[in-house]
Amino acid sequence: MAPPRSFLWTRRIFLTVLAGFVLLPVYVMVSSSLKPLADVSGQFRWLPSELTIRPYIDIWSTVPLARYFVNSLIVAGAATVCSVVIAVFAAYAVSRYSFRGKRVFTVTVLSTQMFPGILFLLPLFLLYVNIGNATGIALFGSRGGLILTYLTFSLPFSIWMLIGYFDSIPRDLDEAAKVDGCGPVGALFRVIVPAAVPGIVAVAVYAFMTAWGEVLFASVMTNDTTRTLAVGLQGYSTLNDVYWNQIMAASLVVSVPVVAGFLLLQRYLVTGLTAGAVK
């Protein structure tokens, strides 16, 4: 039975308005990045007075964007790999075994998820400064220190999601692997991990995106050489001028890889969420 006209029209209008709302900033970002500075300094213009790709050339020299890019890539990549690998092991243990302290562990993981980042910022800041003073290991201002702090967000979420996902994988598969002579670790890598690819991808995407977009820790815990994109973009504002066209160009350059990757993997994300969090 076809939906009634009232539903179709409501749907059409709602989706159009919503698409406009979503697209507006995207349009501003793209169009402003192709404008000369005069266009973005004066009254707003819907269309550029002349199209120029100058901002895309200038962004690399106004601030060391390439270096920030590499820093972000290293930090977000390492945080993602660490949290996914560690979460796979932990979630497997929780999903497939019963052991003393399991409840305490899961409740702790679940509750740390809800704590505000600001709660960990001050203590981690002081701990890093102290460790640096005592041992000479520079955690404060280093990429390693930042990677460690990013695990505060991604690790609990990853563990929690993967427990749900692993639980949804039938135990018969483990049994079959055992019959075929796999040990527990063999079963994990030969059966569970391949079956849980959507869940693992979903977790990895989430971990990468949070690390790529994080501002708070990045602004406190980095220095000139380890600064990430999140903080680096502020460099396009000087005392005299705000290079809005360059900011928009840089924002676009920074966003395209992440958005493209996300849209490519979104299929996994919905499947991963279905089994891991929503079930």
Next chain:
Amino acid sequence: MTTTTVEQAVRESTPGAAPPGTPRRRAGRLRRIGLPYLLLLPALVLELLVHLVPMAVGIVMSFKQLTQFHIRDWGAAPWSGLDNYSVSVDFDAPVGEALLHSFLVTVAFTLLSVGLCWLIGTAAAICLQDSFRGRGLLRALFLVPYALPVYTAVITWVFMFQHDNGLVNHVLHDQLGLTDKPSFWLIGDNSFFALLTVSVWKGWPFAFLIVMAGLQNIPRELYEAAALDGAGTWQQIRRITLPSLRPVNQVLVLVLFLWTFNDFNTPYVLFGKAAPQAADLISVHIYQASFVTWNFGTGSAMSVLLLLFLLVVTGGYLAVTSRGRRTADA
């Protein structure tokens, strides 16, 4: 986790269940009991490192008189007992008054933002449930705000909200003539609505994503049966779709609440280190108290109070939702 899986797990790993046997078998049993802990070890070490130790340090800090003079060696900072707490909750004095104000702003902002995100996300997911031309495209488009890195998205909004060269004033004032003169959006009372707009723009796709995932779990037969009984589209949405989404919504609302309440990135990129009064969210407020006025002791006390509030709210919420009980039992 279902009861059967728990039982199975218990059967597999309780020592009594395995037949007593040769030393080799016993070694295997030992390995099997030790194995979960071995698998958990990296997670345990990291949880300790990034969560539990900092939390303990934070609690200790909240009882200390910790200013910029003691950063280098905070252990030596003098104890101040409950001073940091009494300053924070003394609502007649400036520090406490500002904290209370910030807390109330955060609560109002969170309720509005979560409500709107949920509403838009659910409506969009239901609209895209049946296939029609352009559905795939819209679905991808709607995920763009979620996929964009926070600071690039928010910085674009900052540009749009500019007083002299922003799109918002250009449309409202120059083109539609709705306002007498161009408004300020990033300072003053309007900043609350600017923040809310950005937060909803960035946040609703998450609700959309989760509800979409939830819709996949509703069996098609339910709709077919309802259609046979003569229920129209609107009735199906009200009687089948929305009730079926209940368990999903319970988790979704909680997660949205926590993320919005604790959000730092959005206000920080939108307003900088000091947010305007009307949009002074609690995370930025604590950041300001700690890193701008260099009073880490008071900042920590505020963090601990915030944590207690979140624990009470979340605990209460989990207690009244069935999903909560299941999750806590996992």
